Amino acid sequence: MWRLAISTPSRPSEDDLIARYFRPMAGEGGMALLDDAARLPGEAGRDLVLKVDAIVAGVHFFPDDPPEAIAWKALAVNLSDLAAKGAAPRGFLLALALPPDWTEEWLAAFSRGLNDGAAATGCPLLGGDTVKTPGPLTISITALGSVPAGRMPVRMAAHEGDAILVSGAIGDAALGLALRLDAAQPWAAALDSGQRAHLLDRYLRPQPRLALAPALLAHARASMDVSDGLVGDLRKLLAASNLGGTLELDRVPLSEAAAAAVAREPTLLERAATGGDDYEVLCTVRPSEVAEFQSRCASLGVPMTLIGFVGGAGQPFEVRRGGEPIAISRGSFSHF
Structure with a gap:
């Protein structure tokens, strides 16, 4: 569920934030992020491949790295695991934990980078959750892909x-x-x-x-x-x-x-x-x-x-x- 407990007047509401920054990149299975769950059609003769990785400011990236690059990396590190399994991406879920000092400018740049990554790899956003954290900035992505049944190299x-x-x-x-x-x-x-x-x-x-x-x-x-x-x-x-x-x-x-x-x-x-x-x-x-x-x-x-x-x-x-x-x-x- 997308939920952001931040009421600062200068910032967009939770619904506005989702509509402005994440809904434009949602894939068909995400249903415009208007539901609490995504829906993907089954694929006959294929296995579903799932991967989740989180990246944390100060551990996996520098807090002052460009937000576009942070977003790209968050998605790419998950898709790398799908790539090693010969999997075709089908979509991803995003969990974004924002610290108190986040700005709308930062979020706009982050969403651009995430959208660029999704478009370049054919891996649309399907849904997720946005929460407040005392820090640090934490981004978790669950990537979904598929391979011909029984063919994944383990x-x-x-x-x-x-x-x-x-x-x-x-x-x-x-x-x-x-x-x-x-x-x-x-x-x-x-x-x-x-x-x-x-x-x-x-x-x-x-x-x-x-x-x-x-x-x-x-x-x-x-x-x-x-x-x-x-x-x-x-x-x-x-x-x-x-x-x-x-x-x-x-x-x-x-x-x-x-x-x-x-x-x-x-x-x-x-x-x-x-x-x-x-x-x-x-x-x-x-x-x-x-x-x-x-x-x-x-x-x-x-x-x-x-x-x-x-x-x-x-x-x-x-x-x-x-x-x-x-x-x-x-x-x-x-x-x-």
């Missing part, structure tokens, strides 16, 4: 001998966050203005790899998105399948900007592989299908890089650099 479906691949580039967001925290770090001197802008944008505006759905459904055995850090997320995937494996750190794909930073400061490669916020797709594929899978992904506009292989049950998970195992104490971000 984490626990990896097989011994599978190739491990990852989409796009790794580490941009982690380095972008590092720049956001301290733009004067020595390695930043190796970057030009365009490279700096690229890293910062990858932190602010992740790109869910929804285009990869046909290739993943055709070839991937196990799949998940990379949100907390490549090393840690791969460890989770292998553990879910009760298998070991190897990750070749030298094979991890880097953007031009990240490569320039790592060339200046080689220790940044480990930071890139563990920092998180990549929102790329990590998956396993039969070795005999790797070439076809990579070709198909490239045709969809997203490169897919081979970074290791799945081992057997009881075998360890190893990260290697220069062909030798290395120790990484912290493989990914953790809240606790």
Whole structure:
């Protein structure tokens, strides 16, 4: 239920707020946000895929980040999980907890960013709730998608001998966050203005790899998105399948900007592989299908890089650099 217990005269009422900022982006199933529930028609032969993620000011984004970017990120981090499952988005629910200092200007910009994300990904707003909080600003989105019945590539479906691949580039967001925290770090001197802008944008505006759905459904055995850090997320995937494996750190794909930073400061490669916020797709594929899978992904506009292989049950998970195992104490971000 949409409910906002704020009576400040200079602000719109709850009904006006919904009508002005959220009703214009509501999908057909949301019935113009005039009801307390959404309605979606069933799809014969397809499974429903659901995902919920929350982002919190001071934890997942800076309170003074552009509101358009905050909105985009809130939606994108959820759609990234749908993308890793080969799911087509059907819509989303929004829970927005606003602190006392919110302004109508901020909310207008936030709604623009959310609408841009919804339009770009074909994922309409279906409904939600808006509440008052003493802080901080908290945004929770539940994304809904669908896949052909029985075809969703789950984490626990990896097989011994599978190739491990990852989409796009790794580490941009982690380095972008590092720049956001301290733009004067020595390695930043190796970057030009365009490279700096690229890293910062990858932190602010992740790109869910929804285009990869046909290739993943055709070839991937196990799949998940990379949100907390490549090393840690791969460890989770292998553990879910009760298998070991190897990750070749030298094979991890880097953007031009990240490569320039790592060339200046080689220790940044480990930071890139563990920092998180990549929102790329990590998956396993039969070795005999790797070439076809990579070709198909490239045709969809997203490169897919081979970074290791799945081992057997009881075998360890190893990260290697220069062909030798290395120790990484912290493989990914953790809240606790």
